[in-house]
């Protein structure tokens with residue numbers, strides 16, 4: 001018997017993934033396995049009613065303690081979008097996507113609710129920040145999967161945090177409200193491609209954390225990914241890191257992460273009411 005999802009798993013992981021038994025066949029699950037980010041969109045509008053439906057789906061995501069600490073801004077005004085897009089000229093899809101949403105971690109609303117009910121509370125500890133960030137990310141991803149289910153393409157935009165002061169000004173963010181990521185939405189202009197993932201041997205642990213076979217798993221992944229789509233001619237910062245004989249995903253990501261990103265975000269959050277302390 002042929003196992004379902006083998007084409008999808010092959011596309012996602014670049015190798016077969018034995019599941020070891022029968023599994024339910026579901027078309028949506030197959031689409032999740034082959035989902036992909038889209039950064040180019042057809043010249044076709046996305047109806048407002050559909051955006052509202054997707055936002056309703058986004059806010060159907062689960063939420064820590066039912067505190068509901070995600071918010072979103074639907075950036076509709078062209079001038080405001082242009083100001084945002086101008087901050088990131090390397091990512092023209094921010095300005096070009098038919099729809100642009102910004103998902104927020106919102107640790108403020110709970111404090112406001114405390115005020116309304118006469119119970120003063122401070123939600124600026126690490127716990128408040130973390131819960132709001134997780135809720136914002138869950139809403140973002142739920143919106144993504146909902147959009148993809150109806151054939152839309154999406155691209156999350158976390159680069160916004162690199163210009164946090166300007167972004168916060170454009171979006172009029174109050175204290176204790178921060179962007180998790182923007183989200184471009186539109187009908188895809190092309191097929192896009194499935195981005196291969198690390199094998200489950202590297203990302204899934206059974207019963208206890210075990211990284212003893214990480215190097216082997218990453219080497220194999222680098223080779224599979226290179227065979228599908230080589231990036232050997234796009235070596236990052238060769239003046240600093242040299243030119244590698246074999247340039248795979250892990251070399252690229254290690255170089256990328258060696259350069260700090262998001263500098264200033266922690267300082268901005270602290271100036272906006274987050275202490276990151278233990279709760280008191």
Ligand SMILES: Cc1cc2nc3c(=O)[nH]c(=O)nc-3n(C[C@H](O)[C@H](O)[C@H](O)COP(=O)(O)O)c2cc1C
Pocket residue numbers: 035036037038039091155156157158159160181193194195
């Ligand atoms: C939280 C988050 C932030 C991201 N930020 C950006 C971004 O600022 N710009 C961009 O072009 N893509 C961004 N991406 C898209 C990733 O680059 C993309 O998900 C990754 O390369 C894997 O590709 P795939 O989604 O097609 O599998 C972001 C993705 C996530 C989850």
